[in-house]
Amino acid sequence: MRRDDADRLAAEHVLGLLEGEERGVADRLLASDSEFRALVEVWRQRFSAWDETAAEIPPGESLWQRIESSVNAAPAAVPAPAAPAPRTATPGLLESLWVNLSFWRTFGLVGAVATLLLAAGMGFFAVKASRQPVMIAVLLTDANQPGAVLSTYSDGRAELVPLGDMTIPHNHSVQVWTFPDPAGPPVSVGVVQAARTVRLKLDNVPQLRSDQLFAVSIEPLSGSPTGLPTGPVVMKGTASTAL
Amino acid sequence: MKAVLGDVAPPASDLNRALGQCAKGDRLALRTIYDSESPRMLGVAMRLLRRRALAEEAVHDTFVQVWQKAASFDPGRGEARSWLYAILRNRALNILRGESRTDLVEDFEPMGLVSEEEDAEALMLRLSDKGRLKRCLERLEPSRRQAITLAYIHGLSHGELAGRLGVPLGTVKSWIRRSLVSLRECMT
Numbered sequence: 001m002r003r004d005d006a007d008r009l010a011a012e013h014v015l016g017l018l019e020g021e022e023r024g025v026a027d028r029l030l031a032s033d034s035e036f037r038a039l040v041e042v043w044r045q046r047f048s049a050w051d052e053t054a055a056e057i058p059p060g061e062s063l064w065q066r067i068e069s070s071v072n073a074a075p076a077a078v079p080a081p082a083a084p085a086p087r088t089a090t091p092g093l094l095e096s097l098w099v100n101l102s103f104w105r106t107f108g109l110v111g112a113v114a115t116l117l118l119a120a121g122m123g124f125f126a127v128k129a130s131r132q133p134v135m136i137a138v139l140l141t142d143a144n145q146p147g148a149v150l151s152t153y154s155d156g157r158a159e160l161v162p163l164g165d166m167t168i169p170h171n172h173s174v175q176v177w178t179f180p181d182p183a184g185p186p187v188s189v190g191v192v193q194a195a196r197t198v199r200l201k202l203d204n205v206p207q208l209r210s211d212q213l214f215a216v217s218i219e220p221l222s223g224s225p226t227g228l229p230t231g232p233v234v235m236k237g238t239a240s241t242a243l
Numbered sequence: 244m245k246a247v248l249g250d251v252a253p254p255a256s257d258l259n260r261a262l263g264q265c266a267k268g269d270r271l272a273l274r275t276i277y278d279s280e281s282p283r284m285l286g287v288a289m290r291l292l293r294r295r296a297l298a299e300e301a302v303h304d305t306f307v308q309v310w311q312k313a314a315s316f317d318p319g320r321g322e323a324r325s326w327l328y329a330i331l332r333n334r335a336l337n338i339l340r341g342e343s344r345t346d347l348v349e350d351f352e353p354m355g356l357v358s359e360e361e362d363a364e365a366l367m368l369r370l371s372d373k374g375r376l377k378r379c380l381e382r383l384e385p386s387r388r389q390a391i392t393l394a395y396i397h398g399l400s401h402g403e404l405a406g407r408l409g410v411p412l413g414t415v416k417s418w419i420r421r422s423l424v425s426l427r428e429c430m431t
Contacts, residue, residue, distance in 0.1 A: 004424075011423045015394045016336040017401055041321040044329055046430050049376040050395055051328050053369035054286030063299050064277060067306045071273065193295055 010039035014047060060222070137214050139237040147235035150176070150200070150214055158189065158200040166195040168218070175219040177229060180206050186215065191223035212239045258323035265313035273310055276327070281306075284331050291335040291398040301335040308334070339398045363389035366396055379429035386410075387418045391426075394419070 001009075006029070012018050013026040029036040133151035141147040147166060152158040160176060168174055173193045177186035190200035202208070217224070218231035258280075264272030281302060288298035308330050316326055367388070370377035380388050386408060393399045393407065401419070405412045 007427065008420060008423060011427070012419070014332075015391070015419070016332065016340075016398055017394055017419065019400065037320065041325065044325045045322070046376060046426065047395055048325055048328065049370055049374045050366075050392075051283070051287050052371075053366060054283055054290055056282035057285040057289060057298075058282050059285050059299060059302065063281070063303060064274070067273075067277065067303050068270075070303065070307045071270070071310045194293065196294075199296075 006036055007039050010036060011043045013040060014043040058222075135208055135210070135212075135239040135241055137212075137237045137239040139214060139216060139235040141235045148216065150237070150239070152202060152208060152239070158202050159197055160190070160192065160200055161197045162195045168193070168195060171221055172231070173219050173221050173223060174216050174234065175223050175229065176200055177215045177217065178205055178208075179213045179215075182213070185228060188223065188227065189214075191219065193221065208239060210239060210241050213237075214239065258327070259318050262309070262313050262316050262323055262326075265310055266316070273306065276309065277306060280324075280327060284328070287328065287331060288335045290396050291332070291339055297338055298335070301331060301338055304334045305331045336398055340400070363392035366392055375430050379426050382429060383422050383425060387422045390415055390418050391422050 009018070009022065009026050009029070012022070013030075018026050026036075030040065133153055135152045137150040138146050139148045139150060146163050148160055148162045150158060150160050166174075173191050175188055176190045176192065178189055179186050187205055189202055189205060190198060192198050213236060215229070215233050215236035217229040217233045219229070224230050258276065261272040261276045265276070284302050284305065285298055288301040289295065292298045292301060305327070309327065312330075316323065364385070367377065367380065370380075380391070383391070390404050390408060393404060399407060401412060401415050404419075405415045408415065410418075
């Protein structure tokens with residue numbers, strides 16, 4: 001490969017523009033060719049000023065907790081153990097298979113693929129079964145126009161699908177609330193930063209009732225600081241059992 | 244002078260040291276990196292993925308990889324921060340390009356997407372005047388500058404750039420290639 005081609009490949013890799021065959025070529029070169037890695041590094045440096053222009057968005061504490069538990073589950077790679085002492089006796093076939101790393105890798109891989117296929121199949125049917133909403137609420141705006149549809153599913157998931165042009169003021173979010181106890185305070189079931197379908201968390205909410213009230217309020221970007229609605233309620237509606 | 248620029252990122256040597264500590268199994272060092280870098284990383288991931296949950300997933304996966312690969316980081320081959328963001332961008336672009344395709348299609352896409360996206364000229368203003376990137380991007384024609392910017396910042400593919408800029412795919416590809424040659428000459 002000419003150096004110009006390699007350099008273009010390196011730059012487009014950094015831009016994330018490579019597709020298909022070229023993407024494969026770049027991945028192979030990254031793994032095997034130190035000159036190519038150096039070209040990539042130079043392009044990363046050139047564009048790195050862009051990364052510094054990103055807004056700082058403080059993550060919630062739950063993100064660190066998830067990272068910590070993943071790190072606990074998958075401990076840091078330990079240094080490779082020293083090579084085993086050379087064997088003197090000639091091993092038998094079974095024994096050599098037993099110590100043959102690639103045999104066990106393949107064996108493990110086949111097992112893993114089978115498990116994945118099984119899991120995917122089970123997931124497929126589980127998804128099919130839970131696709132049907134249990135309850136639906138159409139949330140109406142102040143002007144009595146449908147603003148969003150909220151569906152809840154048998155597996156505890158819920159989805160909010162905005163309708164029409166739901167606008168969220170700059171640097172704000174909308175927060176979805178429900179009233180498990182009609183006389184009690186609302187409970188937050190999700191904070192939404194952009195007008196698109198979102199999953200909501202109903203874990204903290206007891207069994208939904210028909211007629212349960214849902215409401216959406218405008219809140220700061222990371223949600224209400226007080227745990228109760230602080231901004232105006234922009235839409236609301238009650239749940240009813242899906243047909 | 245630095246104070247005027249707001250939050251100043253910790254020097255690279257701190258990150259290098261923290262990565263070295265991670266390689267030895269020091270969890271606190273990982274947390275140190277997380278505390279100093281995660282807000283910016285989430286911002287970068289949000290520009291690519293637009294959805295908070297996906298962006299947090301990318302940052303999560305990045306830190307797990309940082310933990311696992313810290314020992315393979317070689318300060319002689321590049322800067323710690325650039326290594327960190329390379330992992331993040333790879334992860335976010337993989338989520339954007341492959342894994343979440345179906346997920347994104349199921350979504351209610353038509354609303355809010357374009358308005359959330361800062362256009363290339365607004366993004367240019369955020370670049371430091373002193374930096375070479377800004378100076379060299381300014382030499383490009385606006386539409387070519389826009390193509391490069393949208394690709395890097397928002398992760399648009401060649402096809403998406405062609406659609407957004409209203410030009411044929413081949414034109415976008417040659418714009419990008421020529422712009423890269425010009426940037427290389429200007430920034431070397």
